[in-house]
Amino acid sequence: MFRLCCKRPQFQLVPNWAYSSIHLSFVLQNTSLFSKSFSSVEVVAHDREKQTKQHSFTVSYFINSCGLSPEIAASLSKKVAFETxxxxxxxxxxxxxxxxxxxxxxxxVKKKPKLLVGRLEETLLPKLEFFHSVGISGTDLANVLSSKPSILCHRLEKQIIPNYNFLKSLVSNNEKIVNVWKRATYLHDVQKRVVPNISALKGxxxxxxxISALVTSNPCVLCGSSEKIDKSVKKVIDMGFNPSTSAFIGALVAVTTMTENSWEQKLKVYRSWGWSENDFLLAFRSCPRCMILSVENINTKMDFFVNKMGWQPSAVAxxxxxxxxxxxxxxIPRYRVFRVLLLNDLIKKKFGLSxxxxxxxKVFADNFLSKYQEQVPQLFDIYQGKIDLSELGIGF
Known part of the structure; x- marks a missing residue:
């Protein structure tokens, strides 16, 4: 028989008073830690509560005082917030x-919400006073600044005033200056980009x-880099445009405002309708705006001219x-009138649809509507689309 001997473990009992001392010591040693933690929590909670109130107040203000939708107001409140x-x-x-x-x-406000919390007396007021001093006020001023509120973020002495003086030297009146500002705010950097580009064009x-016409109609063209302007000018001149003509301006705008990919895409569309290279050059020299149209617009009109009106593609060019x-x-309204008059043998083809x-x-009304009103009493209704050609048994 084996005797199993197991030595029982010995435990040292700690008296209750000792536990109390240990607990008290731990609490005393960590009082400052607990105090700091609770203090941080209180600060974070207070900041969150403050931000929530700011957000709620700002959203309400945007909706009630600025007429913005709840969705836009909520989005803008992430960019700017105020409590009062x-x-x-x-x-x-x-x-x-x-x-x-x-x-x-x-x-x-939708475009520049931070203007609501800007320094009124130091920034906003002097700029408005300047615009008034040069005769830009009322609806004109409101239209330009609401369209391009970033103007109010420019410096008055170094940007706005020189910009105005520069434009005044190129265009004849404030109305045109307002239109330029509504189209392009980048003209504030006139000395660095615009002036050199104008010098190159004069050259x-x-x-x-x-140049005045270009500034008024498409000021953004002059804001591009000198390299881009030079490249566009060469391309336009190579297509046969004379820089001293108004057609040159239209061609320069078309080439400058379009990417190479977009240009090639539109060329491809015109070719698909049967245009040769000569057709394209003829069309572009006659009306450069034909290249500013969207691909969908080009296809829709070419389809109508060729498939419904019976024009040859070269005739469209x-x-x-x-x-x-x-x-x-x-x-469509004028073609309806032309078609009816032609079928009634009232006009000859020599007039030309173009x-x-x-x-x-006025010329159209005098020569094609009023003139034949007695022979075709329904002519004005046909022109206005109140009577469809199919009702008269006439097709395109």
Whole structure:
């Protein structure tokens, strides 16, 4: 028989008073840690509560005072927030005093919400006063600043005033300056980009009136790099344009504002409708805007001219300005009248459909509507689309 001997473990009992001492010592040693932790939690909680109140107040203000939708207001509140209405109210009062309507304010705030919390007396007020001093105020001022509120972020002495003086030297009146500002805010960097580009254009023979027309109609062209301008000018001249003509401006705008890929894509579309290289050059020289149209627009109009009106593709190229006209408002209504008059043997083909489409509204009304009203009493209704050609048994 084996005897199993197991030595029982010995435990040292700790008296209750000792446990109390250990616990008290731990608490005393970590009092500052607990205090700091609870303090940090309180600060974070307070900041979150403050941010929540700011967010809620800002959203409500954007909705109720600026006329913005809840979705836009919530989005803008991530960019700017405020707890009271004192500063934004003073900004809105100043804007309304300067001719801004509720629609102007909504448009401006949506684009530049931080203007509501800007320094009113130091930044916003002096700029508005300058615009007033040069005769730009009321609706004109509200229109330009709500369209391009970033102008208010430019420096008055170093950007806005020199910009205005530069434009004043190129265009004749404030109305045109306002239109330029609405189209391009990048003109604030005139000395670095615009002035050198203008000098280059003058150097190739572009007239002062041509440059003024370019500034007024498409100021963004002059804001590009000198390398881009040089490349575009060479391409336009190689296509046979004379820099001293207005057609050169249209061609330069078309080439400059379009990427190489977009240009090639539109060329491909015109080729698919049967245009040769000569057809394209003829069309582009006649009306450079034919290349500014979208691919969908080109296809829709070429389909109507070729498949419904029966024009040859080369005939469209010779009258390329027709491609820039509105299909619904001009081309189809006038073609309906032309078709009816032709089938009634009231006009001869020698008139040419291009003449019908390109005539002014008054010339068209005098020569094709009023003139034949007695012979075709329904002519005005046909023109206005109240009577469809199919009702008269006439097809395209």
């Amino acid at each position: 209405s004192e500063k934004p109210d003073s900004v809105l009062r100043l804007l309304r005093k300067n001719g801004f309507t509720d629609a102007h304010i909504s448009k401006l 190739i023979g572009m007239t002062q009136s041509g 010779r009258t390329s300005v027709a491609l820039t006209l509105s299909l619904e408002k001009r081309i 003449y019908v489409l390109n005539s002014s509204e």
